[in-house]
Amino acid sequence: xxxxxxxxxxxxxxxxxxxxxxxxxxxxxxxxxxxxxxxxxxxxxxxxxxxxxxxxxxxxxxxxx
Numbered sequence: 001x002x003x004x005x006x007x008x009x010x011x012x013x014x015x016x017x018x019x020x021x022x023x024x025x026x027x028x029x030x031x032x033x034x035x036x037x038x039x040x041x042x043x044x045x046x047x048x049x050x051x052x053x054x055x056x057x058x059x060x061x062x063x064x065x
Contacts, residue, residue, distance in 0.1 A: 008039050011053035018058055031061055 015035065019028035028035075038060050039053055047053060 007043060007048065007050070008036065008053070010050050011039065011057055012036070014050075014054045015057045015061060019061060024061060027061055035060060 012032075012035070016025075016028050019025050035057055039057055042053060042056060047056075
């Protein structure tokens with residue numbers, strides 16, 4: 001059985017847009033697989049707030065270039 005998790009859709013889109021606005025679009029593209037894994041980990045720990053996922057995802061993209 002294949003289950004698709006869609007809780008990431010809106011936060012990932014918000015993160016992508018924010019990165020593009022501040023000139024980090026290439027960082028976003030390069031780190032997208034890592035970002036998705038990071039967000040999955042947060043959800044596994046019980047985080048379900050799209051705002052928190054967006055905020056923490058942005059911090060993740062910015063922390064290591």
